[in-house]
Amino acid sequence: MDKSEFDLIESYFAPLSKGYEEAYSLKNDAALISVHPDHSTVVTMDTLVAGVHFLITDPAADIARKCLRVNLSDIASMGAEAFAYTLSMAYNDDLDSEWVRSFTNGLESDQKRFSLHLIGGDTVKTPGPLTITVTCFGTVPRHQCFKRSTAQPGQDVWVSGNLGDSGAGLKILTGEIDVKNTSFREELIKRYRLPQPRMALGVQLLNQQLTNTAMDVSDGLLADLSHITNSSDVAAILFEENLPLSNAFTNLMIGNADLKTELAVTGGDDYELLFTADRIHRDKITELSNILSLKITRIGEITEGRGVSLIRKNGEEFSITETGWKHF
């Protein structure tokens, strides 16, 4: 690195705290969070390692935004409004200040998009790969948030957006899948590099009391839904024909119907919102989908029992050989 820690912070990171007075321009040992007395602060933390959670060849600005967005997705899955984050960067000699400038430009652009401020953090040297940890903060009405343990038999299972795009995007980048159509290729890679956290959906689901039970899909639909069913001591049935898939993904998978389904439910890194809701809320959720211009699909239902089953159109169970991404 061609700059010292102090220069990096002053030149690139401190400006990102502007407008948040109690971050003290990142010059104090710590920052203050003073949320409205009727609110609680929501806290989540995710670490991303080069070569594990992103590729070091990805554009620096996209890496920055991915680090923010995977955290924002957790904030959304609590029904919270995000407002601030701290960021720690362990960097090695492969990076120079130009890279850091692109990285902080990426942060800046997403700060504007999601109304965030950087309020603290750390920069350290490492002999290892670039490692970035973000702790992200949101607010909810005091003591209110979604949980994983509150799903009830009879409820519908819903998911936002499309599944599998991001998993396919990674396989394209690593050369496991070949795509000739340039526009599909770009679309799927973009979905891998740039998750779209569903902030407005999370907040609206909480405000309108349409659900108590939500999480984001990061390890793959099956793995994540099983967290909900295990925590809630219920089972879930998913309908293969209802899985929301993009045109790009569907086209890529022509002739590979089973692989398509498998990647859609195990690919991971989707960062879509998964939630359960009483049947009585179907119309309201459809209305919300229209208002937000966001696909929200009813993909299954919660039942008595244990486990998650995926059912083919003919009523047979789809057998999955993988069980979601393991990052470790």
Add this chain to the structure above:
Amino acid sequence: MDKSEFDLIESYFAPLSKGYEEAYSLKNDAALISVHPDHSTVVTMDTLVAGVHFLITDPAADIARKCLRVNLSDIASMGAEAFAYTLSMAYNDDLDSEWVRSFTNGLESDQKRFSLHLIGGDTVKTPGPLTITVTCFGTVPRHQCFKRSTAQPGQDVWVSGNLGDSGAGLKILTGEIDVKNTSFREELIKRYRLPQPRMALGVQLLNQQLTNTAMDVSDGLLADLSHITNSSDVAAILFEENLPLSNAFTNLMIGNADLKTELAVTGGDDYELLFTADRIHRDKITELSNILSLKITRIGEITEGRGVSLIRKNGEEFSITETGWKHF
């Protein structure tokens, strides 16, 4: 690693959240912080990398406690009471679950000592060195905390504990210094491995309104005091003869008077509290020192101008060749 991420979290980390209901046993995407409506939350974040901030050969429990304590020291330097933290661990194949158990035992012991709960975090694999990031949370009366920018000419400069021990301890561990006296050797190494964050002092200084200006000494006294003088647009004079030194450190440095002073003011990793206070508070600070059974030493004064000077007993200026630890 011989266990999966889920097993690690469930077996070793989740029990550390017990007693903090809104951590949801670490099973949710995020935790809630619901501080008293009259209080603000203080947030600080530090990353420690094996081989840079600790030695991988250090006992796992000590590494855990160091990760907590360097953050607690920042909380103390804001005048805050700590109550919770999140922890992210990027680990490699060199570690097994036995190591993690010792590590979490270290966390548990310090949670009891400092009244803390683990409320969230992340565990990821890395091909690089063990990298641990802690985000620590404290509370202060709403909008109140110490800053670096409020030092005034005429104020005294104070520091808690002794300086240089930790820097000497590291030099012993790396073989740069040889110590024959076993008890001194152990004492100094312990000071490097296990900082003593000055929690009670920070809280008392805020409650009794004895200062507005504080920080912890992590990069070395001179480097850190210069952060205060630069932020406050003032200068500082330090008196060499007043620097607080332990018996172990003094004995180690017999015959090396200048090296002794240099290591004391640049060694770093002291994690003592550095603050400025009006002269009128001298008696109260001495009284506080007695009540807390903690050495608090008046080491200099704030003046008009810029920069930090260290003055020998004969009135000459001590010239330092180093300017504090650079971790990067």
